Amino acid sequence: MRWLRRIFGRPAPAVIPDVLWGACVSDLPFLRQLPQADLARLKRLSEELLDTKTFTGAAGLELTDDIAVHIAAQACLPVLNLTLDLYGDMAGIIVYPAEFIIPQTEVDEAGVVHEWHAPVSGEALDAGGAVVLSWEDVADAGVPGYNVVIHEFVHKIDMRDGSANGCPPFLAAYHKEIDARAWQRTFSDAYRDFCVRIDALERRLSARFDPDDETGTVHYDEAFASLPLDPYAARHPAEFFAVASEAFFVLPQPLAQDYPDIFRLLSLYYRQDPLQRHSRQGLAHPPV
Ligand SMILES: [Zn+2]
Secondary structure (H helix, E strand, C coil): CCCCCEECCEECCCCCCHHHHHHHHHHCHHHHCCCHHHHHHHHHHHHHHHHHCCEEECCCCCCCHHHHHHHHHHHHCCCCCCCHHHHCCCCCEEEECCCEEEEEEEECCCCCEEEEEEEECEEECCCCCCEEEEHHHHHCCCCCCCCHHHHHHHHHHHHCCCCCCCCCCCCCCCCCCCCHHHHHHHHHHHHHHHHHHHHHHHHHHHHHCCCCCHHHHHHHHHHHHCCCCCHHHHHCHHHHHHHHHHHHHHCHHHHHHHCHHHHHHHHHHHCCCHHHHHHHCCCCCCCC
């Protein structure tokens, strides 16, 4: 990367130029809300991530400083008050220009394994693997509450103690207040409730609208937009944790309103309160 100076053939610590950092923060509303001291710490963490992990462009993408800083800043937000060790087993970050195709597997209720290929905007590989991202999706969040960088890096946190299951590692230095059994119970209850809501919504909509018809699609989109989380959260408990974490950092009010216990546990886990940041800026603050 261009800002890396070399001394005696070895790279000096990465220093993100203030202009580049300022442009990144002003692009991302959920970073603009951070107090100055937090922003300074986030910058230092981002520099450390850029120093210690390899960022690689794939399929012809030229990995610019701007791209690397945008990804590093968002990746470091969940660990701002924790430790970068949570990304210790990550091989690196690979960035495609747009969605990329990966094999998918799902086991249905009858136990039949379905395999197919599908385009995705991000992927976190387990067993020490990389985080893979589509720059088009990182750059254009589009859907409110959507953030592919936070989503995939939260999977890496979840995977730090094994496969992704929606229960991240609890660290002795930071998480003494969290009871692992209460976490599992609270998340299981909320996940089940969210799945029931999705099923009920789908049944109601399919009885009234044709999803293949353009008007029906609009009704589907409007109805699902009323949910506190992207429906993808219903796919698996690990996805529920990742999608809830995206919402927690980027659009916390609906999550805090509908699932206050989940908001509280995420706040204890990440040791941050994004709602307080919103209220400091005079934004709506529902009771939690
Ligand atoms: Zn996911």
